[in-house]
Amino acid sequence: MLTKSIAKKKNELTINLDAIIDNWLFLKSQLIKNCICAPVVKADAYGLGAKEVSQALYSFGCSVFHVASLEEGIRLRKDLAKNVRIIVMHDHFFENEEYFLNYNLTPVLNTHKDTSAWDKFQKIKNQKINAIIQIDTGMNRLGLSIKEFQLLIENNEDLIKNNILYIMSHLSCAYQVNNTKNRLQLQRFTKLIKALEIKSLKLKATLANSSGIFLGPEWHFDMVRPGAALYGINPIPEKKNVLKQVITLRTRILQIRDVNVNETIGYGGNFKFNKKGKVAIVALGYAEGLLRSLSKSGKAHINDIEIKVAGKISMDLATFDVSNVPEKILQKCDWIDIISDKQEIDDIAGQANTISYELLTSLGSRVKKEYISENFEKKL
Ligand SMILES: *Cc1c(COP(=O)(O)O)cnc(C)c1O
Numbered sequence: 137m138l139t140k141s142i143a144k145k146k147n148e149l150t151i152n153l154d155a156i157i158d159n160w161l162f163l164k165s166q167l168i169k170n171c172i173c174a175p176v177v178k179a180d181a182y183g184l185g186a187k188e189v190s191q192a193l194y195s196f197g198c199s200v201f202h203v204a205s206l207e208e209g210i211r212l213r214k215d216l217a218k219n220v221r222i223i224v225m226h227d228h229f230f231e232n233e234e235y236f237l238n239y240n241l242t243p244v245l246n247t248h249k250d251t252s253a254w255d256k257f258q259k260i261k262n263q264k265i266n267a268i269i270q271i272d273t274g275m276n277r278l279g280l281s282i283k284e285f286q287l288l289i290e291n292n293e294d295l296i297k298n299n300i301l302y303i304m305s306h307l308s309c310a311y312q313v314n315n316t317k318n319r320l321q322l323q324r325f326t327k328l329i330k331a332l333e334i335k336s337l338k339l340k341a342t343l344a345n346s347s348g349i350f351l352g353p354e355w356h357f358d359m360v361r362p363g364a365a366l367y368g369i370n371p372i373p374e375k376k377n378v379l380k381q382v383i384t385l386r387t388r389i390l391q392i393r394d395v396n397v398n399e400t401i402g403y404g405g406n407f408k409f410n411k412k413g414k415v416a417i418v419a420l421g422y423a424e425g426l427l428r429s430l431s432k433s434g435k436a437h438i439n440d441i442e443i444k445v446a447g448k449i450s451m452d453l454a455t456f457d458v459s460n461v462p463e464k465i466l467q468k469c470d471w472i473d474i475i476s477d478k479q480e481i482d483d484i485a486g487q488a489n490t491i492s493y494e495l496l497t498s499l500g501s502r503v504k505k506e507y508i509s510e511n512f513e514k515k516l
Contacts, residue, residue, distance in 0.1 A: 145388065146387060146390070146419040147385070147388070147418075147420055148503075149383065149499065150383060150508055151184050151506070151508065152384075152508045152509075153508065153509035154511045154512060155368065155381065156189055156192060156382055157192055158380050159365060159367075159368065159382070160173060160196070162380075163366070166350075167353075170358070171356045172359040173360055174198075174359050175190070175193055175198060175366055176201075176225075176345070176363030177201050177202065178205075178363065179208075179497050180497075180500075182363060182367050182493065183425075183496045183497045183499050184382070184500065184505070185505055185507070186211070186215075187212070188505075188507055189366075190215060190216055190220075191215060191216070192512040194216060196512075199219065200221045201220065201221070202223045202361050203222060203224055203225070204226045204227070206224055206227045206236070209239060213239045213240065213241065218240070221242055222240075222241050223268060224244060225244045226244070226246075229245055229267070230249045233257040236265065237257075237261065237263070242266055242267060242301065243268070244267070245269050245280075246270045246279050247280070248284060251288055255292060258295075267301065268301055268302045268303070268342070269304065270303075271285050271304070271325070273324040274308060277306065277308075279304075282324065282328055286328075289335075289337065302339070302340045303329070303341050305321065305341075306343070307351075310344065310347035310350075310355075311371060313372060313374065318348075318351055318355075322343070325341065340358040341359075342358060342360065343355055343356075344356060345362060345363065346362040346364040346371040347364075347365075365379050366382075368381045368382040373482070377482065383496075384476050385473075385474040385499065386472060386474060386475075387418040387420040388470050388471055389417070389470045389471070389472060390419055390453075392415070392466060393417070394413075394414055395413050395415055397409060397410065401455055402448045403447070403450065409446075409457075413459035414457075415455045415457055415458060416456045417455050418453065419452060420453070420454055420474070421452040421453050422449055422450070422451060425495065425498035425500065426454055427495065427498060428448070429490065430454075431447065431448045431449045432445075433445075434454075434484070436456060436473060436479070437476065438469055438471075438472055439465055441461050443460065443461065443472070444457050445457075456472060
């Protein structure tokens with residue numbers, strides 16, 4: 137049997153739970169009074185481990201979390217205390233009613249089918265199921281249109297008044313501070329809330345994701361839903377990142393080989409050395425989340441020396457050009473830093489021509505995650 141100790145460690149992905157907690161506390165400190173900072177831990181907390189991340193945040197007083205699917209909600213329910221609210225943003229309430237009830241999950245109702253099922257189910261069970269209603273204000277993804285919502289209220293005012301926790305909408309361009317779409321969505325959302333208030337229907341509201349928080353206090357309302365910023369992704373790419381870095385990824389060199397002039401490297405044979413050089417091969421490929429699009433312009437470091445990907449990234453291997461690294465250093469140091477203080481998650485996502493969201497969610501399914509959590513442990 138292959139046990140953990142047989143294989144020498146080839147890759148190391150660390151996740152700093154203390155940094156996630158600090159990022160959460162920082163985001164909280166930016167909010168208007170009484171606004172709840174309720175993390176998004178969908179997609180296994182963007183690949184970093186929903187259980188570990190949520191438990192760490194819970195130990196610091198966080199008690200509302202967002203996931204995407206019913207399955208994610210059910211899984212997370214087992215890891216968290218009963219009194220924690222778990223909001224399921226992107227799934228069917230319709231035909232899943234019993235699961236939401238049994239696992240005490242809060243549904244986001246996105247369609248007319250969902251809201252009718254919700255109404256009916258509560259009557260059948262004679263039980264209150266708190267929910268959130270999503271309203272589309274211009275993203276044109278999920279949610280009722282403003283008109284549909286107003287119609288719904290005309291027929292179900294009491295139900296909505298008593299059992300709806302928040303009305304929710306989602307911003308499409310929040311990471312672009314100057315995009316006029318932000319203000320347009322805010323205006324539509326605010327106008328709706330005001331119209332309801334005139335009818336003495338005062339509902340709580342939630343609009344902002346990570347980037348939305350930084351658009352300013354007007355966008356905060358009663359709850360915000362940050363994901364990316366907690367994990368160290370810069371919410372406003374045109375400004376300096378104010379969040380702490382959360383992950384590091386490094387890989388140990390498997391082999392170093394000399395490559396002659398005009399030899400090609402890797403699949404396809406279209407990467408050539410025009411002088412004699414040296415490559416290092418590592419056990420990290422696109423199956424580990426080292427995206428294949430990094431083949432062209434991916435970078436890494438040995439000590440402080442920048443090195444480049446050479447040739448195409450394979451499924452579980454990659455090759456780096458280490459011709460510029462002195463022999464003395466190569467002999468001493470066999471770790472290559474992929475994500476580190478020299479190159480942050482947003483830098484490497486840029487090299488891969490994608491966003492950190494995609495990079496993070498691709499990492500960590502095959503590489504074992506190691507957690508750093510001094511503060512969190514002290515709390516337990
Ligand atoms: C994913 C998601 C979020 C979190 O967005 P970040 O940009 O990661 O902060 C918030 N709200 C909704 C509806 C989402 O789908």
